[in-house]
Amino acid sequence: MIDLYLPLIWAGIIGFGVIMYVLMDGFDLGLGILYPFAPDDEARDVMMNSVAPVWDGNETWLVLGGAGLLGAFPLVYSVFLPALYIGVFLMLAGLIFRGISFEFRFKSSKNRHWWNRAFCWGSAVATFAQGAVVGAYIQGFAVEDFVYVGSAFDWLTPFTVLTGLGLMAGYALLGATWLILKSEDYVQAWAYRITPKLLLAVLIVFAIVSLWTPLVSLPVRERWLNQIHLIWILPILAFVCAGMLYRSVKRQQEKLPFVMALGLFIFTYLGLIASKWPVIVPPDYTIWDASSAPESQLFLLIGVVFIIPIVLAYTAWTYWVFRGKVKVGEGYH
């Protein structure tokens, strides 16, 4: 009994952790991707200041994702990481450079352009690698007897390149709508201008991926096409979000674009899960195959159900403390 339900509960917790990471680190990575296109250096200050207080906490969700997978679904950890070996390295290197440039950009004047570059490239590389992970997940992995047996670049295919670029567009969209919320004046006007373009890019990638996925993955094709069921509501909701996002930008609303961008991500993410469920290491292994021992999942669950709400409370508190607009020329430094 408990063996049946624990993996389900854990799938929920890990799923929650992953989307938390994607949404929260997504908008700050997205600002990095938009960096070179910003109107001027002052706008860049605003962009960085708008995420400065929170990016570090955002990234802790990634660490939780890593450790949580090891604790609850070790098969995912021990297949994905070897399979994505080079990609993981690139992602970590990107995150490191981006992390330190965050810190040192403001302290440099002569060398500032280097830190601008490190921030942009770090964010872009890390995002591309994460997007490629999504593509590789849809493709599936060569696993025999619970061990990855593929080679170093199986994860790098035209399909994963597309998902990598798609996620870059997606995070940039999140970043732009976040900037609408947090900035004003010409910076905000710029964000309003680029948002529809980014939305268009996201929708194009979304369409190509949707047409392509059934070709690279048979089970996905069967899931979506064999019978029409409830899951079709997810892409529909995603499109509704996209439409609302467009309309709210046209009407110059400030909060709604960001909320709708979040919605677009959430429904796409749920659609992705629905394509695979309950498989967690495609093509063959389900959440039950991938689980750690029940006593381990239980031991961890007891702590996590108490602690995660407290963590969420901290997080909400920090966002609350730093609510409001970031002004040009104001800010920290």
Place this chain on the structure above:
Amino acid sequence: MELDPLLLSRLQFAFVVSFHAIFPVFTIGLASYIAVLHGLFYKTENPAWDRLALFWTKVFAVVFGMGVVSGIVMSFQFGTNWSNFAQATSNFLGPVLSYEVVTAFFLEAAFLGVLLFGRHKVPEGVHLFAAIMVAIGTFISSFWILSANSWMQTPAGFEVIDGRFHITSWMEAIFNPSFWYRFSHMGMASFLTGGFVVAGVSAWFLLRQRDVEANKKALSMCLWLLLFLAPAQAVVGDFHGLNTLEHQPTKVAAMEGNWETQSNVPLLLFAIPDQDAQTNHFEIGIPSLASLILTHHTDGVVPGISEAAPDEQPPVAIVFWSFRIMVGLGFAMIGVAIAGLILRRRDRFYQSPMFLKVLVGMIVSPFVAVLAGWIVTESGRAPWLVYGVMSHAEGVTPSLTGAMALFTLIGYIAVYSVVFCVGVYYLTRVVRNGMLEDPEETQGEVERPKRPFSAVHTPFDDDDSDMQGARS
């Protein structure tokens, strides 16, 4: 030459974890020190404590930040290079590392923000509370990670089913036989690190007659702490060694350079271990002393390295010499602490340039001792990953090729070199600027939390005045 993914993975793991370890070992000690400084200021209202707290918080911010970026890498290493090991031990390591994230990392992250940036945003008491919570967070973190490591050294509370470890008793597994020794030895190592760095930097300021009042206080405090800690560390280390003798006799044999099981084993001061010939060259030692230390009898029998087959022996020379470096530095630390006590008469401890220079030099010693200690511990357990149960070769990722491992090894070395150079360069600038007035106040800047480095407002690459404009 054939590239060996196993060897390269070991080198990579040793490199990334050693790099990471440098930062926590300092932040753990420093966090507590900062909490104490805040507490003293809260109680006495003496501004010297406040200035010290502010200054050391700046240093802390940089070091903590480097600990975070290198730590994120660590949490993926088990999967990328040691996937069989990760899969086999996940039932224990997974929950333990996850508990570390939820109990320690989030706690540190949240209260760090308040500590670094909340000075004027929260009441003084809350600020003190934040400092204490950060210090506690670093300890919770080391609790979990050292439990994980100790379990790999002295596994307990488990059974192996189908090649995977299943935990039968969480108490026995978490509080495994070597845990308390390792936890206390490492905790004290962190305090020694914090103590020697603060003492060294204070000495550097005193040599230049800067902020004499505050630095005198800091130095005096540190010397009292070190006087107590340095000898205590040697005692704890001795107990730790006895515990190791019980569970990993081959490691102790390698530390002593003792090849054959025998009585009246000398304590070697110098030797060149020769693994091929299974013997030492150029031995210089004190007769029977090793037997006395390890068994409390001069004629006690001490197990030798040859008890293990040659292919199950650790790299003796590395273990032997690392151990001597650690213990040697440990005694040097005791010596310095005692010298400090003697110089205290007539207040010469802050006036003798000689002593102050020695203290400046000692700044690196705890870092070297810590790395040497870890090398003893980790190389000494070779070829085992989980002692006696799983070897390095069994744990490595099967799909990993030599070329892949070489690529990332070079990659990490390159990335970390940049991070390290930037960080150290920047830290020296923070120290050089010292306890000058706090730019934070003079500029009335908006404060931001959770940004380790940004608590530090020292300009990065130059002092030129257009800085202000550029930073706006």
